[in-house]
Amino acid sequence: MSRCRTVPSRSLPALPALLALLALLALLVLPTAAAAFRATTTNPANSLAADRLQPPSGLTATQSCSTATIVHVGSSSSTGLGTLVLQTPPGTDPGDVLVAQVSNKGGGTSLLTPPAGWTSIRRDTVHRPDAVPQVTSALFWRAAVAGEPSSATFTLNASVEMVGGIATYRGVSTADPVDASQVRTGTSATATTPSVTTTTAATMLVDFTAKWQDDLPAPTGTQQRWRLTSGGSTAHYGVSAGDVAFAGTGATPTRTAASPTSSSSEWLAQTIALRPDPQQPSAVLTWTATPSSWATGYRGERVVAGTVQAISSAPMGTTTVTDTGLVDGTTYTYRVWAYRGSWVSEDATTTLTPSC
Structure with missing residues (x-):
């Protein structure tokens, strides 16, 4: 009768160890941090x-x-003899820009002295055909400061009639306010403003007129800021000012100011473009x-x-x-x-x- 042989048993790998190995392999093939x-x-x-x-x-x-929108704050005007005192417009705040027209009967050879802090823009004269000067108009600007004086006094070294006004604008560059300026003169019943070429968008055009023996309205299409005469004599003259926004850049349109009396006489028209504050x-x-x-x-x-x-x-x-x-x-x-x-x-x- 045969005997059964007993074969010694061999240990198989433990199941927990096998599972741990499989888990490690799974981690190695998982997606990366990306x-x-x-x-x-x-x-x-x-x-x-x-x-x-x-x-x-x-x-x-x-x-x-971007640029600021220029707005008109206020205006004042006056007449004088050898001296012109213009009141600072109500509502003027520090950082605003004031623009003044100061005119006088006759030529521009007389010394015109502005108050401290005012900068000249231009000064122009219109003459008769025989070269006799009739009317002179000067333009100035100033940046308003804290404690702004209540008035500005402009003085000539001659005792002649003077007329002018001040306008305050907000949103104008105080570093370089005038983008362009120009003048045109003539002899007729109607004055025509010059065209200026702007290099900056969103400017404010301000037109000024001065006319012998007449007071013109502000040019058509503008908002009138002042209009007055030097007196009632036959040797008087008048001035006016008006403004209008100009959106783009380049040449601006010309405008007209017609005499209400259809009187033909010497006139001058000045235009400036105010640059907006960046x-x-x-x-x-x-x-x-x-x-x-x-x-x-x-x-x-x-x-x-x-x-x-x-x-x-x-x-x-x-x-x-x-x-x-x-x-x-x-x-x-x-x-x-x-x-x-x-x-x-x-x-x-x-x-x-x-x-x-």
Whole structure:
């Protein structure tokens, strides 16, 4: 009778160790940190797949220089003999710009002294055909300050009739207020203003007239600010002023001021264009959308000298934003990236140093 042989048993690998090994292998093949949810036509459930969130591209920053709207605040006018005292218009605030017309009978050889702080724009004279000067008109400007004087006194070194006015404007550049100026003279019943060529948009045109033995209304199409004469004698003359906004740049239209009496005499017409005060610059950021259409949107930073000044976000479909409150001469670095949840793309970067 045969005996059964007993075969010694061998230990098999423990099941827990095997499971741990399989788990380690699974971790090694999981998606990297660049993984994100991706939707495709074959994977509508947005299952987790190995994919990289792509950044936006072509980021640019372009400066935008907005300007103030020029408005008229107030006006005053007066007459005098050898001295012309003009009251500062009510409502004048520091930073406003005052414009004065100071005219006199006769020529411009007499010394005209303005008060301190007033800057000459131009001084023009119209003559008779025999070269005798009839009327002279001078224009000045001044930036109003805190404690602005209540009046301005202009003095001639001759005792002749004087007429003029002051207008206050808000929103005008105090550094360089006059963009352009010109004069035209003639002898007729109707005066025609000159055309000026502006280099800045959104200017305010101010037209001035002076006419021998007549007082013209402000030129057509303007808002009259003053109109008065030097006296009632036959040797009198009159002045007027009016203003109108001019939106664009280039040559301005001419305007007419017709005599109410149809009297033909010597006249001059002056036009100035007031330049608007530039406002704080802004940056217009533009980029090409991320090709990762499953991203939620974009985030961005404005950085100055390594310090983040502002953080913002924009939804998908946005490829242009405007950043305001910048300062001329400061270099700004902009960073824009795409995101979805905690996933983020690399940055698109550009810089801008505004100079408005």
